[in-house]
Amino acid sequence: MPRNGKLVRITLALAAAGLVAALAVTSAGAAGKRSAGTLNGAGSSLVAPAVAKWGSMYSADTVNYSPIGSGGGISQISARSVDFGASDAPLTKSQGDDCHGCVQIPWALTATIPVYNIPGVGDRQLKLTGTVLANLYLGNITNWNDPAIKALNKGLNLPDKKIVPVHRSDGSGDTYAFTNYLSKVNKSWKSKVGCATTVSWPTGPGGSKNPGVAALVSSTPGAIGYVSDFYAIQNHIAKAQMKNAAGSYVLPKISSIEAAAQLVKGAKIPANNKISITNPPKSKKYKNAWPMSTFTYVIVPTSSPKAAQIKAFIKFVLSGRAQKAIQPYVFAPMPSSVIKAANKTLASIH
């Protein structure tokens, strides 16, 4: 047994030596990386594929992004444990105060879309209005052959099937865009439910994250849900046409998202960059506009030791090349007026 004791001690000594060596190697590695430049970000999962694409194109610094959710990104940047945060919903007043000198800059433009699973109704066949959609989710319309839906879809053979409105069970930017739109088009939605990343749903089951909603909708005849456009394409779920304020039925695609973003062209963009482009007003200009389009934001402190690096990266993101590169993930290029406002805010970082 004493030999065994010695063995234990030798093992311990070896382990300690190994640990020291490992620490030395990792710290050397980290130091090596730091000189090449690292930017750490966290937040929205919606924008994650875009940030990954940008990171792979950007050579000046290594960009690490953790898609932990918009709220998580906001709290991490408020604690300054990351270099930038990302959120799908603009900062609320209290979030802005807690962040102590942060600015939000719009950096990508995308859309949330209603998807459905109705036996006998194919992709892009169903037509909906905002009011009908709100009433589906309020539980006022409960069957697919309801006269209100039939009136919009003459010629479609709508079955006698119970409607199952599926929502996101986790807080999300998609929920923000969706409820933001419904609040604009339906008064009773606005007063009863409201608009946020998490709301109190009057009826229907929840699915976890985009894949959870997609899975529930595809496995449930009679279901309707809402997801990021990227997920609808990936999962081959039927997308609905929406009637916009201008009175035309539109499908979600890059051009209809861009059309909605024209809303910011004439309007003055506020200093805090809070832009909502859901439900563009009744005008011929927005004839092709998708009513549930949304900007997503990067949140950065106005002053930080890495300000120059952060600035350079966001400058790159706002470039035409970077905006174009994320189109395959169904992000539309941001209009020039938004890019201009974003660059203006960016200039205030030092």
Place this chain on the structure above:
Amino acid sequence: MSTFDTTSETVRRPFSGRRARLGDVLLQGVAGTAAAGAVALLGLIAYKVVDGSRLALSTFGLGFLTHIGWDPVHNHMGAAVFLFGAAVTSLGALVLATPLALGIALFLTELAPRWIRAPVTALVETLAAIPSVVIGLWGIIVLGPVLRDHVMPALHSTLGFIPLFGTPSPTGTGIFTAIVVLTIMILPIVSSISRELFLGVPSELKEAALALGTTRWEMVRGVIFPYARGGIAAAMILGLGRAIGEAIAVSMVIGSFDNGISWNLFNGGDTPAAKIANEFTNASGLEVPSLFYLALILLVFSLVVNTFAQIIVRRVARRQGLAAR
């Protein structure tokens, strides 16, 4: 291994006193630090949870426990839906899992041919090693539709007069699906503890019973079950604790409905653990302390469950005069 080492060092002390003492001090130090670390960690977690929930505690008070609904837009949160969901899903899972687990344990210790015991034991225990996110995915893609298309309609048509078995869920998610998923998850815990307990029943007792002419079932009922009773209760409570704390799998199949309580098991519901897993990363404002409040309730609940388990085990042990167990 380490205890073995120390005893031998102690025995050898007369020959190499100083070195052995150094070893003892080291052992004492390392083991003591580890133990103190665990206690401090629990204290730290408890402190953080209480500290984090302070704002919700002062805003909602005890009314939080009875309020139905979770509305961050209008800043009104309550735990009633989640407490109801946790109680129903975990108790339901326990009711389903216990007889199954006892059956498995009996089969593996008393009934199965010897060559089959080791592989089946290993397989049952592998069930515990499946990540909960995988069980959740399987639950939503495979189990849910099967329950929806076959099990729920059958239960509704035969037992529909009981309010628990109302209209089947159109999605296949809901409290009932969560119960089935949790049953699968706690089954290996309860069954492997029960198996150990049954193995510990002295064979003289079993043989004596059989020698008296009892059937196998009478022997199981008269010898094994009474002997292992306290242990089985403790195993059930451990399973209950696991079921209450499970977050990911439950969040995927329970249907996340936070706006009402229904006795129909096929409807959606929610649990505190699932809500925290779903919401925490995206929460802001008063919702964050409210989630901490839910965590506080979970923490208190699991402390109570663990204390109960220990009390039961101790009481039964005393009654049986097995002070050592």
